Amino acid sequence: MKLASLAHGRDGRLVVVSRDLTRATDAFIVVPTLQRALDDWQRYAPALEALAEQLEHGSVPSFRFHEHDCAAPLPRAFARLHAAAWPSHHRLLRQAEGAEAPALAEAPWRRAVSDGFLGPRAAIPADPAASLDLAAGLAVITDDVARGADAATALGAIRLVTLVGEVIRRDRLKPDGIDREGPLAAGFSASLGPVAVTPDELGEAWQDGMVRRPLCVTHNGTLLGRPDPGADLGTDFGALVAEAAQRQALGAGTIVSAGPVSNRGIDGGPGRPVAEGGAGYACLAEARAAESLTTGWARLPYLAPGDRLRLEVKDRAGHTVFGAIEHDVTG
Template identity: 40%
Template sequence: MKLATLKDGTRDGQLLVVSRDLRHAAIADAIAPTMQRVLDDWNFHAPQLQALYEALNQARARQAFDFDAQACMAPLPRAYQWADGSAYVNHVELVRKARGAEMPAEFWTDPLIYQGGSDDFIGPLDDIVCASEDFGIDFEAEVAVIATDVPMGTRADAALGAVRLVMLANDVSLRNLIPGELAKGFGFYQSKPATAFSPVAVTPDELGETWREGRVHRPMTVHWNGKRVGQPDCGTDMVFHFGQLLAHIAKTRNVRAGTIVGSGTISNTDRAKGYACIAEKRMLETLEDGAPGTEFMRFGDRVRIEMFDANGKSIFGAIDQAVAPVEGAA
């Protein structure tokens, strides 16, 4: 099934069930008011939501209406935890090569993960608001999952069974702020503003053969200012699957229902697949030409991130965002 959250003036929005073709929706408040409520008691709520989903697809749902991604918040508007990985080690290797650093061998066996801000996600069509273009505004196209409870010490194969929903993410980075923050030895903070997610989150079974081995095996299509700049395959070169990422964060603590885990920037070794973040393009330019030639995003720029099924139909809806200055800023 496919779920979304409608903007209604509250922090957590109103739960929606969305038809498979993303054309219609129905408010699910008779079943559960919010996405978090569903995740807290998935086994109770999911069958009821599935029944509504089937009715919606068969045009039998009462009070169905046209689905509008513009009216959506992130599927889970705020979460107990947002942990973003870097499962595409090719991306990490390029970062290090571009600055002349060696790649530690353990990066291929031990995932990189940081804990991001989870209190203020933004909707799929909301602006990327930034105080200055000088911060180095960059998009990052990712796959993300929402999990239920994962007890401390859970192994990767069992942790994979905790995945309840899959969605897309634009994990925006402010690249020019990152070096100063990392130099302090305490990780990202100001350099990672609000993350946007796709209009809908889908259950793994909805993806069919596209979801296997803890990975989504479809290309991610990325457009920047109307030009397609990347179409990397999300299942290729993903060294750590989502079960491994969940097991990693559950090594020393319990992971609770409503935790979101990101894959990190999609990155393929095949350069013909393009790029899913500007930084990777700049790294390749540095390696080939000695210096980057592509600038980061400017106010007014737009990024579109979307995934299509084998029949060319959008699976999650599109993340489609413009970059805008902080209102009232000089």
């Protein structure tokens, strides 16, 4: 089942989307918003699934689905916890800064922005003083998760999966990824993919609590990276949700996000650019760090007015899975 929220009021207008993302039907006859559906998933999910099947068979009224009409699937969520689940990312950035590479246990968690997501097609205003970047990752939306839940229970509480793109001011970060001005990470904003997908809808692409399809990141029409989220992973989403629930219960509609996706090179060092046969990078900072380590200096600039970034996952047939996050940078 694929769900989206069209831009409408604070919490959006829930629609069920066809598997090929071409058609949609209103879900208001079942439940008006995604948060309301998550609050009582056992009640509403079967009716939404039935609506999805009717949409596929053309037996309910539908309309053309346009991703640019979407807000985030959850335009405002009660909480979002973000993890650096790919250790190679922070290791590479620290090495480029001349700092000691962190141990796996040091990979940072932070409580992140959740009450004002950017739309998946929103423009990003450039700041001349900022080293602006967009980091690509994945996110899951949970049902209620009890405090202390184990990884298997937490994995079973994942209701939806989508993309996440974090807009980051790199000039405000230390090499360990923590905001220089404090732990609230005020320099971060984020967008979610236009469409959120139930894990069963992903089929073989959902393995061991992670999406196993390349995450394609395009910068100004050129492929910056296509890293595999399931490779070089420190912790899968079942374990991440369980870790997030160790100190407190998670309410329905909590988002646990992770990123940027990062793959090591075949020699264990920095990944290679796509042009050299590597997986490339899911953010500009990692590409710059790899350049610095391999050539002595970073040539790729951070975002500037006129730039465009696109984040997307495609299935084996080349069809988009979550829709695309696409941001233009404005002056």
